[in-house]
Amino acid sequence: MALQITQNAGVLEIKGDLTAQNTNSLKNYFDALFVRSSFIMISLNEVNDMDKACFNLLMDFYQKAVEKNKVFYIINECNVKVAHWFQSEKKDFLLQSRAA
Numbered sequence: 001m002a003l004q005i006t007q008n009a010g011v012l013e014i015k016g017d018l019t020a021q022n023t024n025s026l027k028n029y030f031d032a033l034f035v036r037s038s039f040i041m042i043s044l045n046e047v048n049d050m051d052k053a054c055f056n057l058l059m060d061f062y063q064k065a066v067e068k069n070k071v072f073y074i075i076n077e078c079n080v081k082v083a084h085w086f087q088s089e090k091k092d093f094l095l096q097s098r099a100a
Helices: 020-036 052-067 080-088
Strands: 004-008 011-018 039-050 071-075
Touching: 011 020, 011 052, 020 039, 020 052, 039 052, 039 080, 052 071, 052 080
Parallel strands: 011 039, 039 071
Antiparallel strands: 004 011
16 A cells, blocks of 8 residues: 555654655655654554564654654554554554544
């Protein structure tokens, strides 16, 4: 499934597959977003599949946000495919169950 990013009430909702095929477009999108935003909240609730490459890219985004003093939230309510990566890499503390 193609990757789709929509904005809903300040939350960037990612739908589709977060796979290595999408890393370049996702990186370009977020690089531009980091320039113009100080608050970034993404929802992974509608992600169908995620691989290690995109998990690592999300960790890069998180690190970049910390370095640039930006607010960065990752929302994941019940998506076990996403939660698996965060749990196995001991990064599940980064997941929020809902928007603040």
